[in-house]
Amino acid sequence: MNNTQIVLSSESLNVQSCIDWIMSPESGGIDVFIGTVRNATKGKPVLKLDFEAYEPMAISEMEKIAQQAFEKWPVQKVLIHHRTGTLQVGEVPVIIAVSAAHRDAAFEACRYIIDTLKQTVPIWKKEAFEDGEVWVAAHP
Amino acid sequence: MKINVLAFGVAKEIFGSSLVSLELTNDATIYNLKYLLEQQYPRLKQLASYMVAVNNEYALPGDTIHERDEIAIIPPVSGG
Numbered sequence A: 001m002n003n004t005q006i007v008l009s010s011e012s013l014n015v016q017s018c019i020d021w022i023m024s025p026e027s028g029g030i031d032v033f034i035g036t037v038r039n040a041t042k043g044k045p046v047l048k049l050d051f052e053a054y055e056p057m058a059i060s061e062m063e064k065i066a067q068q069a070f071e072k073w074p075v076q077k078v079l080i081h082h083r084t085g086t087l088q089v090g091e092v093p094v095i096i097a098v099s100a101a102h103r104d105a106a107f108e109a110c111r112y113i114i115d116t117l118k119q120t121v122p123i124w125k126k127e128a129f130e131d132g133e134v135w136v137a138a139h140p
Numbered sequence B: 001m002k003i004n005v006l007a008f009g010v011a012k013e014i015f016g017s018s019l020v021s022l023e024l025t026n027d028a029t030i031y032n033l034k035y036l037l038e039q040q041y042p043r044l045k046q047l048a049s050y051m052v053a054v055n056n057e058y059a060l061p062g063d064t065i066h067e068r069d070e071i072a073i074i075p076p077v078s079g080g
Helices: A015-022 A055-072 A103-120 B009-015 B030-040 B042-046
Strands: A004-009 A029-035 A044-053 A075-083 A085-088 A094-100 A123-129 A132-135 B002-007 B019-023 B051-054 B071-074
Touching: A004 A055, A015 A029, A015 A075, A015 A094, A029 A103, A044 A075, A055 A075, A055 A103, A075 A103, A094 A103, A123 B009, A132 B009, B002 B009, B002 B030, B009 B042, B009 B071, B019 B030, B030 B042, B030 B051
Parallel strands: A004 A075, B002 B071
Antiparallel strands: A029 A094, A044 A085, A044 A123, A075 A094, A123 A132, B002 B019, B051 B071
């Protein structure tokens, strides 16, 4: 589909190339969400994050979410890029970009995509602290 | 039948491997698989939750497992 771009990559994500892909003369609003590695969790310094994915299923779940966005809102293009591997503080694990004729659809679809991705896409992150490592959300 | 189970994230650490082999009866369900895995790897029960995927789709407890299905244990996801 030329209105959808899904990428799972072990290489650095490029925000500008995502914006270049999503821009089009038909669009009046572009919404871009950039997730970044934060330097602390609950006040505890984070050294790095390790991301692991079940790659074929992660791609298929991201495609489903993009499809749902097209069904729910009048959006024109949807882009989802996600990283795997080791990321340092300040690096970018995820970029979502949505274009639409008008901003409401772009804002709402972008929010829906990142929220749903966090619930359904089989990607896991392990936080490294000074005193050990923890798989995020694994335990109650 | 013999099936292979892929493990990711914390499940990989619980299994001590990214792939384990199990012997299941021919009409086994996801429920049966989870029961067997929890007997062998009790730490699975300490997870907040976990799902099973069959051929890259989330499966329900009553779904039947077939030989050569690609089975994966999906601990709570935390992408983004």
